[in-house]
Structures are given as C-alpha cells and as structure tokens.
Amino acid sequence: MKKIFPVILVLFFLGFGVVAYIYYPRLNLITGFAAKNMCSCVYEAGRTAQSVVSQDNDFSPVNLAEYEINPEARSASSRVFGLKKRTAMYNPGLGCVLLPEDAGRDDLPEAKPRRQQPFSSLAYPYGNAEPVDTVFPEVNYQQLELALENAFFGENKTRAVVVLYKDRLLAEKYAPGFDEGTKFLGWSMTKSITSAVLGVLARQGRISLSDDVLFPEWAADERAKITLNHLLHMSSGLKWEEDYTKISDVTKMLFLADDMSEVQLHKELLGQPGSIWNYSSGTTNLLSAYIRNQFNSHQEYFDFWYAQLIDKIGMYSMTLETDMAGHYVGSSYSWANARDWAKFGLLYLNNGNWNAEQILSQEWIDYTTRPVAGSDGLYGGHFWLNAGKIYPDVPKDLFSANGFQGQHVFIIPSRDLVVVRFGLAEHPEFDLNVFLKQILEAVE
Known part of the structure; x- marks a missing residue:
C-alpha cells in the first residue's frame, strides 16, 4: 500500500496538471x-x-x-x-x-434610467389588466395544448412559451419554478432591441441608414465608408470572430472588456463594406455606442431606450444591463418576462404600430425583414429570417429575435401570430421547425 500511494499521488497531480493546462487560459x-x-x-x-x-x-x-x-x-x-x-x-x-x-x-455607473410606467387598465397585451378570455373558432385548443406539452417534454429544456394571436393571449405555459413574472435573459435577442431603438431614432429623423463616418476613429481611413446600414446588416467588413467555445473576440469582449464597444471599434477591415456578411456581437455593441453619441448626456441615452420604446409598449419588467463604461450591452444582456417579450413581437407584427401609436415606421419594418446579401436569406436588420426556409414547414415571412440556448420571439405576419420560447436547448436539439409547425397546425 505504501508503494501504491506515491503512484496515486503522482497520477493525481499529473491529472490536475493536464486539466489546468487545458483550462487555465x-x-x-x-x-x-x-x-x-x-x-x-x-x-x-x-x-x-x-x-x-x-x-x-x-x-x-x-x-x-x-x-x-x-x-x-x-x-x-x-x-x-x-x-x-x-x-x-x-x-x-x-x-x-x-x-x-x-x-x-x-x-459602477452612477446614472440610472428614469422609468415611466403608468398603470393601464387595458387588458394584456396592451395594458396591465388580465388578458381577455377569447375563444377563436378556428383554433383547435386541444391540439394547441398538446403542442405546448410537447415543447416541455423530456430533454427539450423549455422554460416558457407564450403565444399571441390576433392581439390576444392565446396560450402560455411555464416549467416548474417559472411563471409569468419570471425574468428571462434574452441573450442575442437584445440585438433586435438595439435595432428597434435605432428604428425609433430613424423615424424621428435623427439618424439615417446612409450615415457614414460613424466614429472619429474611422475618419482618416477606409472605415469611414462604413454606413449605419452596413452595421445593422452585419456587413461592415470589420474583422471579428464570434466563437463561444474558445478565447475569441466575442468572449474577450463579454468577459474581459470594460467598454465593450471599443473591441469592434478598433478592428481592421477585411473587405469592402457591404461585401462580407459576418455575424458580430461586437458590431451591436458598437451600435450601442453610436446611439450614445446621438445624445448630449449619458442620462438622455439611458432614458431614451425605455421612454421611446421599452416602457412605451409596456415592457415594464425589462432591464438592460451595461458594461463598466455605462454602455448598454446591446448584443446580449436584457432581461424581461415572457409576456413582455411577446409585446416586443407584437409591435413588429403590427408593423411598428402600438395601440394606434406609430413607434417604428413601416419602412423600418420592411428594412428589418429584407434579407442581407450573403446571408442565404437568414438575416435582415438585426433580426433572423425564414426567407431561406431554415424552417421548411413554417411560412417564409417568419422573422425572429433569437438568443443563445434557444431564446426566441417569432413573428409570423401571414398567420397573425407571435410565439415566444425560452429554454436551455436550441435548434436542432430542440426542433424549432416541429415546435412551430405543431402550433401552426392548431391555428388554422
């Protein structure tokens, strides 16, 4: 036994050394x-x-x-x-x-967003009162219930599903430990929030998609040709590696950078703006800094996202998180309950109109849902598209805000539907085509 112990000890430290060597960086x-x-x-x-x-x-x-x-x-x-x-x-x-x-x-940043959250007696989704109990003759409720049960079955790891139909709450279901008040992290669905804020600024005439020379650091080189349109389309031509499995641009930005907008800002061009489609969380945080530059103070920047979009459509549960520099992490960090995320989808389903108030222009919605060259019909203006039929049994006009680990707000205009799903498994582990197909088959 005395001879074996030193061997075991050596093997232990060798094993620890191997693990440390692999993971230390x-x-x-x-x-x-x-x-x-x-x-x-x-x-x-x-x-x-x-x-x-x-x-x-x-x-x-x-x-x-x-x-x-x-x-x-x-x-x-x-x-x-x-x-x-x-x-x-x-x-x-x-x-x-x-x-x-x-x-x-x-x-930590000292300023705080000033929230305006008046109570509305209107029924959800347009107000704070309980949803109206509506029965639609064209809906097979038994089949719809089965579709939601299937979403939560086994290893699907679904936490929440909310379905809006014709401006009404059609169905919702939550996993044990979660309910309609639980906040969920949107991850990259936050990118679509950032896009919407830019849409509000565009409707107010404060910015234009053709704007260039977006940052002083770019004024003296070829990056001056990068337009707001290029950034929204993820086609700036700037170098970027979006790989969460290793030390890459995106992981260094999210977990090492104090000012996340700075990471993409200082990247060099790999190609002419508009010539390369390359998904980049750094680009969205650059857009957050661009939004900041439209205001005289940080307080105005903090307030605008809520006053002109988030609180205006009653997403009162939402919190946007910042980096140490006080920029909203527009690529990744927003929290809200599933019902409020569905409100965001409803705004887009109704072409930017919220209860008779036009918040985003029809032109902005059209721009958002137009496929970017080089994306194979998968991407628009910071929204994902089904124009390339990645979901073959779902209408081509579907577009969505998508996030890491299977967070989604699906908008299907031709079927008057918004479908929200939160979980810890993403496509194809959680088959979104089957999930959406089953809901659609229940709403004929």
Missing part, C-alpha cells in the same frame, strides 16, 4: 461567465443560487466553477480550481456587471 472566461450569470439570475431575476448552479451554469466547462454569494454587497464571485476569481455586482436599474480587478461599487 480560459479561466478568466469561465469564471467571468459563471459570476456574471449567477449575479444576474439571483439579483435581477430573483432565482436561487442553487437553481442557477444545477440548471443555467451546468454545462462544461462552466460547471467547474465554485461560487461565493454576498447578499449584503449584492455580488456573486466565482473561481475554478481556486484560481482566477471574478466578481459581478448588481447595480439597481442597470443589472449586473463584471468588475475589473480591484474595482468595487464606487466604480
């Missing part, structure tokens, strides 16, 4: 993701830490993380192998933000 990213997601789920969404560990953060290599929750400081910290501690801190009104080393609460 990524520890900043692993602990950054773990701490940020834990902080937001606990303090923004009101979840328990244990539910986050066992569900949201239970995937490799994030499941290597260990946590410290500090309710008094409203922070969450994470380590892996006792190394690379990262801390995220909750800033009321602005959500959670990853702190740089040696930073604290005094370093």
